[in-house]
Amino acid sequence: xxxxxxxxxxxxxxxxxxxxxxxxxxxxxxxxxxxxxxxxxxxxxxxxxxxxxxxxxxxxxxxxxxxxxxxxxxxxxxxxxxxxxxxxxxxx
Numbered sequence: 001x002x003x004x005x006x007x008x009x010x011x012x013x014x015x016x017x018x019x020x021x022x023x024x025x026x027x028x029x030x031x032x033x034x035x036x037x038x039x040x041x042x043x044x045x046x047x048x049x050x051x052x053x054x055x056x057x058x059x060x061x062x063x064x065x066x067x068x069x070x071x072x073x074x075x076x077x078x079x080x081x082x083x084x085x086x087x088x089x090x091x092x
Contacts, residue, residue, distance in 0.1 A: 002058070003051055004066035006075070011055030021050055032081055040077050048073055 003011045013021070024047040031039035048070060058064060071080050 001067045002064045003055060003068045003070060005048060005051065005070050005072060007072040009060060010058040010062065010064060010066060011051055012058060013051060013055040017050075017054040020054070021047065024050060028080075032077060035077070037077055040080070044071065044075065044080065045073060 001013050001015060003013050005011065024043060028040065028043045028047060030036075031043055051070065069083070071083060
């Protein structure tokens with residue numbers, strides 16, 4: 001799956017890593033629902049770090065269709081709320 005981190009670029013992530021990413025996504029959703037700004041910042045950072053660690057960056061000149069778009073590390077809780085569907089950021 002091709003993942004775009006807004007403001008950073010694209011990363012190719014194997015489906016075998018989705019369980020780890022889904023766990024972080026579930027935590028992020030819970031923190032957003034409760035309005036936990038501190039937890040949101042921490043978990044968003046952990047989710048982005050996991051995508052960077054587990055994925056393989058695509059060259060800047062590559063323009064593959066992104067199957068998933070994640071907010072950048074400076075996104076606000078409200079901005080991410082606008083991006084979410086009932087399924088969260090990571091498809092299950």
